[in-house]
Amino acid sequence: MHTSLETTDIFRGAFFICMGGDLANIRFSNRQIASFMFTGRDLHKHDKAYINGQALVNPLQFREVLNHLRDLLFKNLRDNETRYDRKRNHRAHQSICRP
Numbered sequence: 001m002h003t004s005l006e007t008t009d010i011f012r013g014a015f016f017i018c019m020g021g022d023l024a025n026i027r028f029s030n031r032q033i034a035s036f037m038f039t040g041r042d043l044h045k046h047d048k049a050y051i052n053g054q055a056l057v058n059p060l061q062f063r064e065v066l067n068h069l070r071d072l073l074f075k076n077l078r079d080n081e082t083r084y085d086r087k088r089n090h091r092a093h094q095s096i097c098r099p
Contacts, residue, residue, distance in 0.1 A: 003043045006035050010073065012050055013038065014066040018057040019046040023069070026076050034073055 004024065007013055013036040017023065021040035028034055049055045 002039065002041055004037060004039045005043045005047060006037045008033055008035050010034075010036070010066065010069055012047070014062055014069055015050050015055055015057060016040065016043060016046060017065045017069070018061050019043075021046070023072070026072060028076070028080055034076070036069070 005016065005021075007016075013023070016038045019040070019042075021038040021043055023036060024039045025037040026034055027037065046055070
């Protein structure tokens with residue numbers, strides 16, 4: 001069955017990808033906490049195996065996927081910070097320029 005799951009655990013996310021899941025989105029709450037949204041077949045089944053300590057993956061694949069997720073996370077963080085800084089600077093400029 002095709003399902004979706006969201007997690008803030010990057011290791012769990014890497015596991016989902018190793019099990020055939022797809023990263024659908026990365027969201028940030030209060031600019032500090034990242035949530036990874038995954039879609040794919042049987043994610044709830046894989047999640048249960050992960051939680052119960054019964055998950056098995058290829059360790060090299062897991063490492064590569066984990067590094068890729070970290071790269072995406074930091075890229076998204078930089079992009080979010082840039083957007084936040086632009087908004088903050090724009091608001092500051094508007095308040096200075098208003099009569």
